[in-house]
Amino acid sequence: MSRADTGTTSTAPSARQVWTRVRGAALVLALILTGGLALATVRSTDAHGALDPRSSDPHGSRAVAELLKARGVTLTLATTLAEATAAMDTGTTLLITTPDLLTETQQATLHSAMNNSTGRTVLVGAGHASLATLAPGVTAAPSTPVRERTPSCTLPAATRAGSVDLGGERYETAPGATAEACYRSDGLPTLLLLPGPRGGTATDTVLLGSPDILYNSRLDQRGNASLALQLLGSRPHLVWYLPSLSDTSGAADTPADDTTGNFLALIPSGWLWGTLQLALAALLAAIWRGRRLGPLVTERLPVALRASEATEGRARLYRKANARDRAASVLRTATRTRLAPLLGVPVQNAHSPDRLLPALSARLPETTADPRNLLFGPAPADDATLIRLADQLDALEREVRTS
Helix, strand or coil: CCHHHHHHCCCCCCHHHHHHHHHHHHHHHHHHHHHHHHHHHHCCCCCCCCCCCCCCCCCCCHHHHHHHHHCCCEEEEECCHHHHHHHCCCCEEEEECCHHHCEHHHHHHHHHHHHHCCCEEEEECCCHHHHHHHCCCEEEEEEEEEEEECCCCCCHHHHHHCCEEEEEEEEEECCCCCCEEEEEECCEEEEEEEECCCCCCCCEEEEECCCHHHCCCCCCCCCHHHHHHHHHCCCCEEEEECCCCCCHHHCCCCECCCHHHHHHHHCCHHHHHHHHHHHHHHHHHHHHHCCCCCCCCCCCCCCCCCHHHHHHHHHHHHHHCCCHHHHHHHHHHHHHHHHHHHHCCCHHHCCCHHHHHHHHHHHCCCCCCCHHHHHHCCCCCCHHHHHHHHHHHHHHHHHHHHC
């Protein structure tokens, strides 16, 4: 075989074939990368999470932070416990965005600082994990959906704000406890104001069942802005505490809530959705590129095989599988196909006994063979019978040709 022949019969895919196969996947990947880079560029200056006073996202809180600054409130952002306690002084409001993520040690440190201050503490979404330490005597009830609610209390900030979007955690106090309960759901408040340990309004704690009134997307709805500004702007200094993974003060302690849940809660929701979308895209790509059943296709063979070799190979397969019925059917079909033109029978009728046998009997009226048994009979019982059938079919065909 010459080199030219070898080159023309090679089954290795060419560069053009490879590109044709992968260009669709490459285009999708390029679009994903381009879109990701564009999105990252657009949001590079706004890569903060929920309730972050620097974030302009729908769940960010930059709008309320800017309004507070316009009203003369000094805002200090703290991401560690040390920063939060160091910034607290006389006339300070401490906002804790996710108190349930704090460890027991961190909660105890904050509670001590709250008792020593003369300001206000606002706990957003405080639940079972933090109430026992940060708001003793208060328990959390099953949460309720966020929707428009009316004050239903005499708290001045609530009555001035009117209806707001609140829900989330609901709170219960011990019988006889002094507290202002507002924005109730099934009789339980979603906003609770607790007086300080020394009584009066100089120091107090506000429990806010949900953070929605602080979100950029909801601030301009109903009385959300009014209530947020009154709760956070009652003192000249606001410490905005965002617990973060960089805070080492709780490294030696176990988080009050589930560790895995806390870690996932600190991850921006966009990353979680992005991971889910990538996993789905990978699954669809695997299904698309996976091996699937389909019709047989003809492939170019690297070498040419002689007909005798192919015939012998097929015969060996039939013998190995004891497929005498299949072998006999192939022999009879080939003989009938060759006899039909010799007998003047159309090829499409070659396998019809009613058309082929009368023409054969007219051509060989005195033959000793049984044409019906030879051409349409049962499968041979053994190899000897199969060999004898092949010989008889050859003899019949020679007899027709010479008649």
